[in-house]
Amino acid sequence: MKTDPTPAPSGSGKPSAPRLEVVISTLLRIGMGSSFVLIAAGTLRSFLAGDAGSTAEATRRLVSPGTGSPVAFHHLLGALAHGDGSAWVTAGLFLLIATPVLRVLVSALVFLRLRDRAYVLICAVVLALLILSFIVGKAG
Amino acid sequence: MTPLHFTLTLLLFAYAAGLLGSLAGLGGGIIVVPALSMVLGVDIKNAIAASIVAVVATSITSSAVYVRNGMTNLRVAMLLELSTVTGALCGALLGGFIPERFLYLVFACVLSYAGWSMWRRPAAPAAGAASDPLAERLNLHGDYQDAALGRRVAYQVRRTKLGLAVSWVAGVISGLLGVGGGALNVPVMNVGMGMPIKVSSATSSFMIGVTAATGAAIYFMRGQVLPFIAAPVVIGVLFGAKTGTRLMGRIKGQWIRAVFMVVIAVTVVEMLAKGLR
Numbered sequence: 001m002k003t004d005p006t007p008a009p010s011g012s013g014k015p016s017a018p019r020l021e022v023v024i025s026t027l028l029r030i031g032m033g034s035s036f037v038l039i040a041a042g043t044l045r046s047f048l049a050g051d052a053g054s055t056a057e058a059t060r061r062l063v064s065p066g067t068g069s070p071v072a073f074h075h076l077l078g079a080l081a082h083g084d085g086s087a088w089v090t091a092g093l094f095l096l097i098a099t100p101v102l103r104v105l106v107s108a109l110v111f112l113r114l115r116d117r118a119y120v121l122i123c124a125v126v127l128a129l130l131i132l133s134f135i136v137g138k139a140g
Numbered sequence: 141m142t143p144l145h146f147t148l149t150l151l152l153f154a155y156a157a158g159l160l161g162s163l164a165g166l167g168g169g170i171i172v173v174p175a176l177s178m179v180l181g182v183d184i185k186n187a188i189a190a191s192i193v194a195v196v197a198t199s200i201t202s203s204a205v206y207v208r209n210g211m212t213n214l215r216v217a218m219l220l221e222l223s224t225v226t227g228a229l230c231g232a233l234l235g236g237f238i239p240e241r242f243l244y245l246v247f248a249c250v251l252s253y254a255g256w257s258m259w260r261r262p263a264a265p266a267a268g269a270a271s272d273p274l275a276e277r278l279n280l281h282g283d284y285q286d287a288a289l290g291r292r293v294a295y296q297v298r299r300t301k302l303g304l305a306v307s308w309v310a311g312v313i314s315g316l317l318g319v320g321g322g323a324l325n326v327p328v329m330n331v332g333m334g335m336p337i338k339v340s341s342a343t344s345s346f347m348i349g350v351t352a353a354t355g356a357a358i359y360f361m362r363g364q365v366l367p368f369i370a371a372p373v374v375i376g377v378l379f380g381a382k383t384g385t386r387l388m389g390r391i392k393g394q395w396i397r398a399v400f401m402v403v404i405a406v407t408v409v410e411m412l413a414k415g416l417r
Contacts, residue, residue: 020214021207028204028349032197036378043147043371052143052368059146062368063182089367096196096374097360100353107218118278122218126350129225133354136233137361 020110027106031099035092042088051085101130143368149180150372158198158380163388164400169195169319170254172373173247174407178414182369184240188318189359190370192352194377195320199349201378202385206342213282213339216297216329217347220307224321224347227311228354235316236362244415247317248408254323255404259397274300284339298334306332307347315355320348 046052052062079087108123141149157171169191176187206212235243275281275297283294306328310321322344329340359365 021210021212024214025204025208028200028207032200032204036197036375039371039374042367043375047144047147052147054142054144056141059141059143062143063146063186063366086367089371093193093360093365093367093370093374096193096200097353097356099200100196100349101357104218104221104350107214116279119215119218122222126218126221126225129222129229130350130354130357133225133229133232133357134361136229137358 020107023106023110024103027103028099031095031102035096035099038088038092038095042085042090042092044085045083045088046085049083049085101127104130146180147368147372150176150369151376153180154194154373154376155380155383158194158377158382159384159387160380160400160403161377162198162381162384163391163396169317170251170323171403171407172377173318174251174411176369176373178407178410184243185235185364186366186369188235188243188316189356189364190366190373191318192314192355192359193365193370194374195314195318195352196349196356197374197378198381199320199345199352201381203342203346203349207346209285209342211284211338211342212346213280213297213335213343214346215278216280216282216303216333216335217343219278219280219300220303220325221347221350223304223307224311224314224325224351225354227308227313228315228351229311229358231312231315231317232355232358233315234312238316241415241417243317244411248411248415250313250317250319250323251404251408251411255401255408257323257327259401271296272298272300282335282339284336286336286338293336295336295339296334299332303328303333311351311354314348314351315358318355320345320352322348 052058076087076090080091104123104127108120108127111119111123153175154172157175161169161171172191172194173184173187176182176190177184182190203212207214278300280297280300281295282297283292285291286293306324310324310328313319313324314321322341325344325347326337326340329335329343330337335343356365
């Protein structure tokens, strides 16, 4: 059925230079694994350290809209180093959201090596839109 | 409710949502949002924000497996992501201005559609559609190893433009409501574009990661992803989905559908009540 000699899109088993499938799959696993560890450890940490508090009032404060103001990144780094549990969670959530973005970036690089111009362009546009959404969200 | 109590309750709800979602073949989002906003009284915008992050997590986890097995059509995914990401950007921005009661109404409509599409028999892929020059030029056709048939199955992709259009709508819904959009992606790839159902599901779940990341990025940077809510939701949904995958073969399809229909019916009524009040 294939009319095109370029590497198959869905793992035909041919030894095409960097197997896009394996690269992407590995990247997704690493991204997911590390963000999961940060989120879980951060949650445990905030309870063990007693940051979360233990009253109904504390719960209301933690879930009231608008309290999760966007963390400035230089503050986040400091809080991470101090072992602030909720900063670990925030970093984990950020890493989780960034993983698909990295996946698009890596795909673009692989398509570049395969000299598949159409898909380099497609990935570049998707990447630009993803970065735009971070900027747009920051702006309000 | 103390914070610890609240976190454990969230974990439990998210686990159930992930389990039911993966059994029903829909993401967890469509159950997480109503559970958080209506049962636990979380503000619906924060519920949507937490849900969309959980959707990113489930998509990454399941697609890592499908991609390695060569089930995903990466080129179709990357192409349609142009649409879903644009749509999600529009949807998430729109969500910032839309009044809450309207969100409930839209959510009730989407949920009804998801229920209806589960109820009717899946339509057969339209065979013999005209060949698609766009699909040829972008080298979209593919093949995959079918475990049930024990051989490689090749397929041709058709109606690429239809796929792009429907994907945009799926993206808007994803960004607006904090769901993945698989309920639209899968049928359009399977029935519309002529891709096999397994390839359609795998490709959809792969695309959803990027689609949901768009909305998640906007909600995150706006400060609407509250760590205290999102953390148990992500963890619970992930484990729920894992259990669901394991149980999949052992539970009868009719039971899953029946439970799901009841959950959807109750939720739609409650959401309409909130939206129309």
